[in-house]
Amino acid sequence: MLIAHITDFHIVPEPALCYGHSDTRAGLRRAVAALMAIRPRPDLVVASGDLVDEPSPEAYATLRGLLAPLDIPLVLIPGNHDDRALLAATFPEHTYLPPGGDLANFALDFDAVRLIGFDAVVAGKEYADPAPAALDWLAATLAAQPGRPTMMVMHHPPLRTGLAFMDAIQPPWPSRFTEILEANRQVKLIACGHVHRAIEGVLGGARVSSGGSTGHQFAFATDLDQAPQLSDEPAIIRLHLWHEGAVTSFTTPVGRDFTVRPFAGIDAAAWRQISAALRAGQRRPAGAVAEAEGDA
Helix, strand or coil, X not given: CEEEEEECCCECCCCCCECCCECHHHHHHHHHHHHHHCCCCCCEEEEECCCECCCCXXXXXXXXXXXXCCCCCEEEECCXXXXXXXXXXXXXXXXXXXXXXXXXXXXXXXXXXXXXXXCCECCCCCCECCCHHHHHHHHHHHHHCCCCCEEXXXXXXXXXXXXXXHHHHCCCCCHHHHHHHHHCCCEEEEEECCCCCCXXXXXXXXXXXXXXXXXCEECCCCCCCCCCXXXXXXXXXXXXXXXXXXXXXXXXXXXXXXCCCCCCCCCHHHHHHXXXXXXXXXXXXXXXXXXXXXXX
């Protein structure tokens, strides 16, 4: 199963630019087009919060319109810029989102993986702080299926990121969160957003993988005295491939202005023969790389 992960759209209604600079609507349009062009095609797309920049009915209506062309199943969770009730009201077909502003904690079962949405957002705050009741829910939900490979989706990375200005805002995560992960090694991956950069870490046996924003990135900064800066670095899509209980992760650029070309003289029929020979321990055909380089 191939799961694509995008995050931090920060959509604003027409004609505004986010922070007076970023055309986040165009960024999400590009991301949707890129998702539909990926081969092999993703089986699922997860979006890990900050779907709009300032919550309003107009912002969420704009978001819904931008996502409408996406014909791949989609899972949404809120971030600290979102309003849970407005999000659920705008996407009523997403029945895993509770109405009325309750925490968006849910579990969805797929053949290859169990997907758990965990909502640690504190309304009106920039940081995450999971409530004791939410941690109780997480512990019970994970304990109910200890043998199922599991992917969690949440907005804030639950560890120090190295981005000093972001880490300074975030209070220490409760030790119980890590203890729950330690006791549930079926959680292989935690996909998150918030930091507007691709970051990898490990917590309690789970790999933590953040994605960059579809709109704008935060410049890399490890000095707390350095003010945050917006960066026009290219947006990416994270791809998480689940197979036999294990997961491997990739990135692909949102911009599709790159060329994919075959090796010279290697078509599908030739590759079947070469692949069989390589699996049998033989060396690659002499001159194959040189021919490809010569044609480049």
